Amino acid sequence: xxxxxxxxxxRSVTQEAFASFLSWLSPNPDQAAREYLGVRSKLxxxxxHKGCAHAEELADQTLDRAALIAHNEPGKYVNPLALCCxxxxxxxxxxxxxxxxxxxxxxxxxxxxxxxxxxxEQEATCLGSCLERLSARDxxxxxxxxxxxxxxxxxxRKQLADVYGGLNKLRITAHRIRVRLxxxxxxxxxxxxx
Amino acid sequence: xxxxxPSEVMIREYLLGRLEAGSELVERIDQxxxxxxxxxxTVDIVEDELIEEYIEGTLSPADKLAMQKHFLQPPERQHKxxxxxSLSRHFATTTSRNDGPATVRSLDWAALQxxxxxxxxxxxxxxxxxxxxxxxxxxxxxxxxxxxxxANQKLVNExxxxxxxxxxxxxxxxxxxxxxxxxxxxxxxxxxxxPLPQLTLGSKTQSVHVEIALPSSVPGxxxxxxxxxxxxxxxxxxxxxxxxxxxxxxxxxxxxQLFATGENKFVVTRGNEVEISYLFEMSRx
Numbered sequence: 001x002x003x004x005x006x007x008x009x010x011r012s013v014t015q016e017a018f019a020s021f022l023s024w025l026s027p028n029p030d031q032a033a034r035e036y037l038g039v040r041s042k043l044x045x046x047x048x049h050k051g052c053a054h055a056e057e058l059a060d061q062t063l064d065r066a067a068l069i070a071h072n073e074p075g076k077y078v079n080p081l082a083l084c085c086x087x088x089x090x091x092x093x094x095x096x097x098x099x100x101x102x103x104x105x106x107x108x109x110x111x112x113x114x115x116x117x118x119x120x121e122q123e124a125t126c127l128g129s130c131l132e133r134l135s136a137r138d139x140x141x142x143x144x145x146x147x148x149x150x151x152x153x154x155x156x157r158k159q160l161a162d163v164y165g166g167l168n169k170l171r172i173t174a175h176r177i178r179v180r181l182x183x184x185x186x187x188x189x190x191x192x193x194x
Numbered sequence: 195x196x197x198x199x200p201s202e203v204m205i206r207e208y209l210l211g212r213l214e215a216g217s218e219l220v221e222r223i224d225q226x227x228x229x230x231x232x233x234x235x236t237v238d239i240v241e242d243e244l245i246e247e248y249i250e251g252t253l254s255p256a257d258k259l260a261m262q263k264h265f266l267q268p269p270e271r272q273h274k275x276x277x278x279x280s281l282s283r284h285f286a287t288t289t290s291r292n293d294g295p296a297t298v299r300s301l302d303w304a305a306l307q308x309x310x311x312x313x314x315x316x317x318x319x320x321x322x323x324x325x326x327x328x329x330x331x332x333x334x335x336x337x338x339x340x341x342x343x344x345a346n347q348k349l350v351n352e353x354x355x356x357x358x359x360x361x362x363x364x365x366x367x368x369x370x371x372x373x374x375x376x377x378x379x380x381x382x383x384x385x386x387x388x389p390l391p392q393l394t395l396g397s398k399t400q401s402v403h404v405e406i407a408l409p410s411s412v413p414g415x416x417x418x419x420x421x422x423x424x425x426x427x428x429x430x431x432x433x434x435x436x437x438x439x440x441x442x443x444x445x446x447x448x449x450x451q452l453f454a455t456g457e458n459k460f461v462v463t464r465g466n467e468v469e470i471s472y473l474f475e476m477s478r479x
Binding site: 042043044045046047048049050051052053055081082084085088089092093096123124127128131142143146147149171172175178179181182185186 | 208209211215216221224225227228229234235237238239241242246250252264265267268269270271273274277278280281282284285286
């Protein structure tokens with residue numbers, strides 16, 4: 001699978017269709033803008049979950065097409081997200097036909113570049129800083145959650161699950177802390193870059 | 195009622211790109227991913243766990259291959275892997291720095307629980323110190339003000355006392371100076387010559403002790419006349435001179451009231467000899 005950025009395709013949607021799509025999302029312009037960004041974010045995540053290397057471009061293609069459809073056939077669709085889902089699946093299938101290999105087991109499929117093992121000094125600083133920003137309880141939980149491997153890890157997580165209301169709740173709690181950490185580290189590194 | 199939510203095993207297969215693209219299952223997962231936030235979070239959790247297993251090296255070879263060929267294609271996931279790997283190293287380092295898991299937990303908890311308390315106790319101690327030092331300073335200032343007030347009062351008293359003493363001293367001076375000495379050494383000095391000897395009398399001066407140096411050492415009696423303001427105000431007869439190797443001196447006392455301001459003179463005579471005049475100027479304080 002090609003990991004090089006795909007050339008950004010010219011936006012096919014007209015200004016009129018785009019405005020029509022926004023007003024379909026919400027009659028309030030500010031709310032419409034927020035809705036639009038929310039749908040776009042979900043679509044990006046959707047394409048990432050499907051293993052697409054150019055999730056953002058595919059999300060934009062999906063939105064453009066959905067806007068044209070909604071503009072050309074007003075009243076036919078009730079739920080913008082459902083329309084985007086259908087259009088997104090079509091875009092993904094086209095993407096597979098154009099860029100993806102037939103099967104994953106094929107040996108000639110190129111692997112993406114593995115991210116460098118070492119964290120930069122800035123990233124390490126950001127990591128430490130973001131861990132400090134967590135509450136004591138969250139920091140303790142995430143530290144214990146990731147401290148061990150193998151059987152020790154299983155045992156520790158069982159203990160933590162007893163404390164945190166069950167294994168599933170523990171997984172969700174740890175995941176939410178990780179999301180905050182990732183977001184904090186990314187923002188911090190971005191600030192360093194600027 | 196059948197649960198339509200795909201299992202985590204299916205989600206895992208979906209994420210590894212091993213489900214049929216056009217299948218109903220994939221379509222259902224796609225739809226739920228967009229429309230069901232809770233399901234999307236579950237997918238994210240399974241995604242995190244795949245990354246964790248990849249880092250730990252516990253994936254099967256087939257899963258590892260699928261990770262590399264499909265799962266890690268999006269840069270977003272590569273970034274996630276990078277952060278997860280660094281977190282894993284960080285936590286592993288945290289563990290190795292301590293004696294063991296139990297110690298780690300107890301130490302971490304202790305530190306996490308005590309730091310805010312230490313801060314709180316420190317704050318209380320700082321406040322107490324501040325109150326004590328403020329009280330001490332206020333007390334010191336109060337003491338200082340009292341002392342200052344006392345010192346000012348003493349100063350006022352001293353000034354009054356000093357004023358009183360000055361008055362007394364003035365009186366004492368006046369009283370202690372009942373007599374003034376007038377030494378007249380050179381006879382015959384007249385107006386227009388050298389400055390005349392000065393006699394200054396105080397307001398309380400009662401008498402003047404006069405000493406007149408005579409040019410001869412011949413013993414005998416002398417007559418003395420005091421002329422003041424062109425008038426003879428005093429006549430003294432038969433005064434004996436005190437004889438010394440270098441000459442003789444006449445000593446006598448005169449009432450201060452007899453002197454007039456301005457030029458005065460003593461005229462000294464002995465028998466039929468020539469009169470000798472001793473001029474001086476008198477002034478009053």
